[in-house]
Amino acid sequence: MTDEDNLDADADLGFAPAVVDNAGRTAPTRTASRRPSGFRRRAASLAVLIGALTAVGGGYAMLAPTSGADDTAATSQDVEAGRQLYNTSCITCHGANLEGVTGRGPTLVGTGSADVYFQVSTGRMPAPVQGALELRKVPKYTEQQILQLGAFVQSQGGGPQVPPADADLRAGSDQLGDGGELFRLNCASCHGATAHGAPLSAGKIAPDLYRSTDRQLYTAMLVGPENMPVFSNNQITPEQKKAIIAYVQTMKEAKDPGGAGLGRIGPVAEGLVIWTAGLGVLMVSILWIGARL
Ligand code: HEC
Ligand code: HEC
Known part of the structure; x- marks a missing residue:
């Protein structure tokens, strides 16, 4: 059905006397038989219009990506189950x-289900003792x-939501470059450039990302735990977040090309490490022998 057809059908619906006439009559079949050609034509185009709209609507409902909010x-x-868990192990520190x-x-x-997902799935929450540095642990x-x-x-205060x-x-491998x-x-x-983690100032650390799942990476970006900034969907779109995740996970899965990984500190040969460490041991022994003499 073309746009023009649509317009015609619309015009018919809005202004056609047949429809208006019909509304007041008790026997539509008589109307139909009295004015067969015009009414039928309009009825037919109405049927086609309704059919097309239904098809488009149904098709859209089937194909459309489900919106995160509804899902x-x-x-x-x-x-209710969440409330019980909360009352058991979170209420003492986060309040009734x-x-x-x-x-x-x-x-x-306002922290939302995304933050809860991040904190609890990485084992940071429930915190064991107050004041301890919240680090990754086996989730409870x-x-x-x-x-x-x-x-x-989420039901209590809203906030960023965990993806369905x-x-x-x-993202697909074609997004790796962007990621x-x-x-x-x-x-x-x-x-760190290879996601191996690094110390920050004031005794904080940015942990390695090697153990993070896709969902943890995604929620971490959404909520920005501790010193980490929040990367809202305006700053880094969901598609870009997925590209970053693809990049991190691919890097993590990539095998080291021979030899030990050495924490991926860059293009350093094992020989150099042994040489440097060995030299240190040698120096210490020399000093030690010297001190004893
Ligand atoms: C022993 C006390 C304690 C318990 C028990 C505890 N938390 Fe926490 N929670 C904290 C502290 C302290 C922080 C702040 C930590 C930080 O900033 O690193 C925190 C932070 C959080 C945050 C991040 C809040 C924000 O503003 O970013 C979430 C989400 C959270 N907790 C959820 C939970 C849930 C869910 C439970 C129960 C399963 C729980 N916590 C149990 C002490 C606790
Ligand atoms: C300003 C420094 C900073 C930047 C920039 C930053 N992070 Fe973080 N990130 C942190 C810190 C600090 C933590 C630890 C938070 C905690 O333990 O509560 C962290 C934790 C994480 C974790 C949780 C790791 C674990 O052990 O479970 C993930 C995943 C993560 N960041 C991903 C990212 C991604 C992806 C980006 C870029 C889009 C990013 N971070 C940018 C500082 C940063």
Whole structure:
């Protein structure tokens, strides 16, 4: 159906007397038989229009990428299960209404399910003791429980949402170049050019990214834990985030081309390391012997 047809059909719908006439009559069949050609033509184009609209609508619903907001809308059971988990292991530090507890933990209002996912799936939360540096640990909860916790926190205060469970968060290999560039631009200054991690000032560290899953990388960018900046979807679009993830994961999976990895400190031969370390040992022994004499 062309646009012109559409317009015709629209005009018919809006102004055609047959439709208006018909509304007041009790026997539409009589109307049809009285004015067969005009009514039928209009009825036919109306049917075609409705058919086309239905087809387009249905097709769109089937093909359209599901919107994140709808997809992550959790069921009330999830929220309830999350509330119970929260009351068991988070409430002491984050408060009964997520308002935070002075000296124990910050408010979680507005942190959203993305932050909960990041913190709990990397084992940082629940924090073991207050004041300890929150580092990556084995997560205490299953993926499902983490999503339930997130659903509860989300339901209370909103905030950035964790991407839906079935979302593919890794771009194709054609995006690796872009991903690498974005990584060097936005992440390498803290995490190192090969994502091996690096110390920051004031005793903080930017950890290596070798153990991070796609979803953890994605949520880390969304929420910016601790010293890390938030990379909102305006700064780095979801597509760019996926390119970065593809780059990090590919780099991680790439095998070292022979010999030991040496923490990927760059093009340094093992011989040089042995030589430098060996020299150090030699010097220490010389000093030690010297001191004894
Ligand atoms: C022993 C206290 C303690 C417990 C228990 C605890 N947290 Fe935390 N939580 C903290 C502290 C302290 C911080 C701030 C840490 C930081 O900034 O590195 C924090 C930070 C967070 C953040 C990030 C908040 C932000 O503003 O970025 C989230 C999300 C979070 N916790 C979720 C949880 C969840 C979910 C649980 C339960 C499974 C939990 N926490 C249990 C103490 C705790
Ligand atoms: C200003 C420094 C800084 C920049 C820039 C930065 N990060 Fe981070 N990142 C950190 C710090 C610090 C942490 C540790 C946070 C914590 O432990 O709570 C971290 C943690 C992470 C983690 C969690 C790792 C783990 O152990 O689970 C991921 C994933 C991550 N960053 C990805 C990225 C990506 C991707 C980028 C670029 C888009 C980026 N970061 C840019 C400082 C930075």
